[in-house]
Amino acid sequence: MSLNLRILVVEADQARVRDIVDALNAAGWSDVKALAQISALDRTVKEFAPDIVLIDLANPDRDTLEHISYATETEKRAVALFVDHTDENLTKAALNAGVSAYVVDGLTMNRIKPVLETAIARFKIMHQMRSELDAAKQALEDRKTIDRAKGILMRQRGLAEDAAYNLLRKAAMDQGRKVIDVAQALVTAADLLS
Amino acid sequence: MTNTLLNCGYVPLVDCAPLVIANELGFAAEQGLQLNLVRQPSWSALRDMLALGHLDAAQMLSPMPVAMSIGLGGLPAQIDTLMVLSVNGTVFGVSNALASQIGHIAFSDARALLKAIALHKGQRLRVGVPFHHSMHRLLLSYWTSAEPGLTVEEVTVPPPRMADAVGEGVVDAFWVGEPWGSVAVRRGVAQLMMTGRDVWQFAPEKVLAARHIWVEENGDITRKLMRAVFQASRWLDAKKNKPLAIEILGRSEHLSLSPDLIDPAVTGHIVPKLDDHPVEVDRFLQFHTNAASFPWRSQAAWIAHQLGADAKGLRQAKACFRSDLYRQNLAGIGADMPGASEKVEGSLRVETAVASSRGHMILAPDAFFDGRTFDYTSENG
Numbered sequence: 291m292s293l294n295l296r297i298l299v300v301e302a303d304q305a306r307v308r309d310i311v312d313a314l315n316a317a318g319w320s321d322v323k324a325l326a327q328i329s330a331l332d333r334t335v336k337e338f339a340p341d342i343v344l345i346d347l348a349n350p351d352r353d354t355l356e357h358i359s360y361a362t363e364t365e366k367r368a369v370a371l372f373v374d375h376t377d378e379n380l381t382k383a384a385l386n387a388g389v390s391a392y393v394v395d396g397l398t399m400n401r402i403k404p405v406l407e408t409a410i411a412r413f414k415i416m417h418q419m420r421s422e423l424d425a426a427k428q429a430l431e432d433r434k435t436i437d438r439a440k441g442i443l444m445r446q447r448g449l450a451e452d453a454a455y456n457l458l459r460k461a462a463m464d465q466g467r468k469v470i471d472v473a474q475a476l477v478t479a480a481d482l483l484s
Numbered sequence: 485m486t487n488t489l490l491n492c493g494y495v496p497l498v499d500c501a502p503l504v505i506a507n508e509l510g511f512a513a514e515q516g517l518q519l520n521l522v523r524q525p526s527w528s529a530l531r532d533m534l535a536l537g538h539l540d541a542a543q544m545l546s547p548m549p550v551a552m553s554i555g556l557g558g559l560p561a562q563i564d565t566l567m568v569l570s571v572n573g574t575v576f577g578v579s580n581a582l583a584s585q586i587g588h589i590a591f592s593d594a595r596a597l598l599k600a601i602a603l604h605k606g607q608r609l610r611v612g613v614p615f616h617h618s619m620h621r622l623l624l625s626y627w628t629s630a631e632p633g634l635t636v637e638e639v640t641v642p643p644p645r646m647a648d649a650v651g652e653g654v655v656d657a658f659w660v661g662e663p664w665g666s667v668a669v670r671r672g673v674a675q676l677m678m679t680g681r682d683v684w685q686f687a688p689e690k691v692l693a694a695r696h697i698w699v700e701e702n703g704d705i706t707r708k709l710m711r712a713v714f715q716a717s718r719w720l721d722a723k724k725n726k727p728l729a730i731e732i733l734g735r736s737e738h739l740s741l742s743p744d745l746i747d748p749a750v751t752g753h754i755v756p757k758l759d760d761h762p763v764e765v766d767r768f769l770q771f772h773t774n775a776a777s778f779p780w781r782s783q784a785a786w787i788a789h790q791l792g793a794d795a796k797g798l799r800q801a802k803a804c805f806r807s808d809l810y811r812q813n814l815a816g817i818g819a820d821m822p823g824a825s826e827k828v829e830g831s832l833r834v835e836t837a838v839a840s841s842r843g844h845m846i847l848a849p850d851a852f853f854d855g856r857t858f859d860y861t862s863e864n865g
Binding site: 329347348349350351353354356360381382 | 525526527528529532533536538557614615616638639640641642644645654
């Protein structure tokens with residue numbers, strides 16, 4: 291039975307863990323465990339004996355997980371790094387999605403692959419959501435800065451809001467810079483002079 | 485003409501300095517290069533990114549290219565060590581609890597420290613190290629193997645979390661690169677007992693690494709990269725430049741460390757215990773002097789031997805420390821080349837003048853704490 295695999299997900303963020311576990315459950319793997327605390331990793335790996343461990347590529351705890359894979363010497367449960375050259379496309383996809391996986395030695399590729407594909411798809415969505423959120427936050431910050439720059443021009447030069455914005459935009463175009471960069475420079479200069 | 489952009493991986497520790505300086509002071513630009521320094525969250529991630537070609541070159545722990553080239557660990561790959569980025573620079577510290585158990589031991593006394601630890605913690609000593617394939621771990625096991633009764637449990641802890649780990653009692657001791665030892669002292673959770681030098685006086689710590697195939701295909705860029713880093717290392721080791729180096733590194737977005745945390749490693753003024761006077765450690769961290777950046781093939785052999793390699797592994801290890809490229813690429817810019825590419829590791833107890841291309845090479849002491857020497861030729865049969 292190909293879906294009979296024990297999967298451990300190491301991730302501190304609860305919402306993200308739920309996302310991955312749900313996705314794996316939905317795809318048919320029921321034996322999925324999530325772990326937030328790296329301090330419990332050693333014991334969990336020994337007791338739960340996962341076939342596959344999934345962890346974010348950016349997680350600093352990867353080195354610890356890897357060490358445990360060296361230290362666990364029982365031949366069946368030796369957790370080995372999956373990201374290798376056996377399937378370059380899958381490896382690349384995993385890396386791009388930001389997921390790394392450790393699997394028990396000797397597991398065949400056709401059993402691992404579907405798990406990885408599910409995880410990759412999930413990680414991709416999460417990363418996309420995160421970058422969308424970051425972009426939204428940045429846009430909000432930018433607007434605040436531009437509003438402050440407009441305010442400075444309105445006060446100092448007695449301009450209307452539209453005219454202030456047009457002046458910013460013209461300065462940006464003339465200098466080949468972005469409006470936000472010009473606005474930022476103006477705000478910084480005003481802060482220094484006040 | 486635009487500079488060639490190289491993706492260069494690093495981990496934010498004080499000893500990534502040559503890469504930062506190569507960029508900041510224009511040594512890279514002089515060679516027509518721009519280093520895109522890409523911070524890595526872990527050594528495993530850095531290794532994967534390099535092996536799979538997302539990075540062109542990287543700062544690595546010196547055992548990593550050896551381990552990978554002889555097929556150990558998760559991701560075997562042919563990785564070359566182009567040059568050594570730094571020698572020494574690590575510290576060994578103990579928790580306050582262990583410090584009070586073992587009583588007063590002079591700083592740097594590796595033998596007395598080991599005896600005292602074996603006496604009080606013989607059953608189980610938990611030691612935090614940054615990575616399995618690290619010089620920290622190799623020195624730890626070399627040192628503690630002199631006390632066969634002592635059981636050591638190695639725990640991998642990301643360096644920025646080392647102070648927490650010892651403070652929370654997860655580990656009894658740690659072996660870590662700066663600034664994380666000094667951070668633990670300042671938090672009042674640990675006491676530094678010795679530096680890596682007290683176990684091996686001249687240990688290659690970090691190296692500049694790249695994929696073997698990439699090096700073969702990019703000979704010209706490799707030469708430029710090595711030259712830029714060599715010049716940065718030479719600049720860093722000039723005494724008059726140290727205050728400025730601390731300031732530049734302290735301002736660098738690549739490190740995010742305040743200058744007072746960078747100071748101990750660069751000046752060698754290590755504070756072992758909160759409110760103590762600093763101890764002046766000679767050659768605490770070296771980038772250039774005493775042929776520090778030369779990738780000795782015998783260093784690679786020592787590493788491979790500690791990793792349990794056989795004769796074939798020793799040969800592969802030696803081949804991945806590219807002293808040939810070092811000679812070929814750096815001869816034109818004033819690097820003094822030693823007459824040989826191997827030495828009997830551990831045989832120098834004092835500074836020793838040796839034959840070299842420009843005739844003024846002085847090698848630093850490289851003795852091991854137990855006085856043993858390592859001659860790879862005999863290991864190699």
